[in-house]
Amino acid sequence: MMLVLKRALPLCVLFLCAAGDAPRGVCVDTQCCALFVESADSKEAKTRCQNSGGELYDVLHWSSVALTLPHGHFWIKAPRTAGPASERCRSTVVTAGGVSFEDRTCTDRVDGVMCQYTSTCPALPPSKDAHVNYTTAWGFEGQTRFPPGTVAVVHVPDQPPVSKHLCAGTQWMRAPWRCEVMNGGCERACTDPQSCSCPSGLTLHHNNYTCTEDPCATCAHSCVSVKGKWECSCREGFKLGSRGQCVDVDxxxxxxxxxxxxxxxxxxxxxxxxxxxxxDYDLLGGACVDASFCAHCEHSCDEVQGELKCVCRKGFRVDPQDPQKCEEFCSEQDCPAKCTRPDQCYCPEGFIKDKRDTGTVCTDIDECEDEARCEHHCNNTFGGFVCVCEEGFHLQDGHCKLLQTLPIQSRPTAASVHPTALPSYVKTGSILGITVFALLCAALLYFLLHRLFNYCTKVQFYSLKRDMDIFTLQQVSTGTYKKLSHDWQFRNDCHRL
Incomplete structure (x- = not known):
């Protein structure tokens, strides 16, 4: 039994074609509908609509829309005629004569299914320089409302995409979303739970879902962000080459x-x-010193107070007249003379020859015997002498000169030395403590002497009684004699005390 749809309004907004590139879906106000041309029974038709986020097309909710459909049978939701609900389902029949409803067995397979979507997403807010492309499974473009599953990509001319969005119910989700839904919106790989990744040589764009050429892939040292762009950078001592390599700086x-x-x-x-x-220069104390000086040293060369100087072996010293030469030097009062022949011997300066039984020796000359040697004091040394000035003078050019003194009022004065005064309570406490300690010591000494005196008195009395007994005529054994001797000795010790 067929029911012809008699209501036909002049507004025709939906054209669903069986073939060609024309759109298969359209949105009006806040609702959208779509036609899926595929063989299905009633149960499969419901599942198909639910999987895409909608439900079967309800003709009562869309009575204001005139439909022009391709010829065929399509599952819809419409009032049924009498009959068991489990056995009868309603479909739309499109023929050359018009559109009608037909009750069919629910297990019958028809040409397709019509779905409707009451939860839709509005168009993204417009931007001055950006353009948005909307894509659904049915070829939607340029609408104001979009069904679930619609993908919106925001573009800027001559630039990678700004962002990517997915319509989920009534809201847009920005990529990346969960990987199991359309690969998370990622251009390449999606990493659980919802992040995009790129292969080697590419880097993730800051839109977080597309991949671009990695600007740091050829960097030899490091990569830094300069005004929002990544550029290669080199360590100190290197400069950036033409191909991004780091070249050593000379x-x-x-x-x-x-x-x-x-x-x-x-x-x-x-x-x-x-x-x-x-x-010809040597590093010495952090500075380069002319080492050619050492080549002319008579003995050797070494560092002396941060400078290279000639040094001499034991028994010699540097010649005061020539710092590269060495002269004999005696560090004792008497040294053996240097003789080329038995009758021709030499002594260092400051020494005089002296013939002795053991041979010719060089003995030190006491230059300080000459009082005119120094202005103040003279100290003799082996081979020389040293002038010393009195306090308040200093030696300059062989003469003692008076030191410049400060004005009297500016001279520092020595601090007076006085014992540190103790607080009165410290003195009182110390005296009291000493007094108590002395009294305790005196009491202890008295107690010890008293005990010792009493003990010795008893011993003497006992010994006196024993002495009186000795004068009685009795037979005394050797053991008794030893015991009496011991008592006498102990009593004598008490008397000494």
Whole structure:
């Protein structure tokens, strides 16, 4: 039994075609509908609509929309005629004569299914420079409302996409979303639970779902962000090459002021430089010293107070007249003379020859015997002498000169030395403590002497009684005699006390 749809309004907003590239869905006000041209029974039709976020098309809710459909049978939701609900379902029949409803067995397979969507997403807010492309499974474009599953991509001319969104119910979700739904919206790989990743050589764009060429892929050292763009950067001592490589900087060639001190030479290192010493110069105390001086030393050369100086072997000293020569030097009062022949001997300066039984020796001359040697005092040394000035004078050019003194009022004065005064309560406490301690010691001594005196008195009395008994005529054994002797000795000790 067929029921012809008699209501036909002049507004025709939905064209559903069986073939071609024309859209298969359209939205009016806040609702959308779509046609899926695929063979299905009634149960499969309901599932198909539910999986796409909608339900079967209800003709009562869409009575204001005139439909022009391709020829065929399509599952819809419409009032049924009498009959068991489990056995009869309603479909739309489109023929050349018009559109009608038909009750069919629910297990019958028809040409397709019509779905409707009451939960839809509004168009994204417009932007001055951006353009939004909307895409659904049915080819929607340029609408004001969009069904669930619609993907919106925001573009800017000559730039990667700004963002990507998915209509879920009545709201838009920005990519990336969960990986099981359309790969999370990612251009390449989606990593659980909802993040996008890119293969080697590519980097994730700041829109978080597309991949772009990695600007840091060719960087040799590091990559930094400069005004929102990534650029290669090199460590100190290197500069960026034309292909993003880091090239060593020759600091010695670029800066002639480096290592400009006397005797220094600049040596370039990878990423740095080093100051070295030129030929004939040695590094000494952080400075380059002319080492050619040492080549003329008579004995050897060594560092002396931060300078290279000639040094002499034991028994010699540096010649005061020539710092590169050594002269004999005696560090004792008497030293053996240097003889080339038995009758031709020599002594160092400050010594005089003296012939002795053991041979010729050099003995020190006491230059201080000459009172005119020094203005104030003279100290004799082996081979020489040293002038010493009195207090208030200093030696300058062999003469003692008076030291410049400060005005009397500005001279520092020695601080007076006085014992530190103790607070009165400290003195009182100390005296009281000493007094108590002395009294305790006196009491203890009295107690000990009293006990000892009483004990000795008893011993003497007992011994006296025993002495009286000795004068009686009795037979005394050897043991008794020893015991009496011991008592006498102990009594004598008490008397000494």
């Amino acid at each position: 600091e010695c060639a670029e800066d002639s002021t480096l290592c400009a001190d006397q005797g220094q030479a600049c040596e370039n290192k990878e990423g740095s430089y080093e100051c070295t010493c030129q030929e």
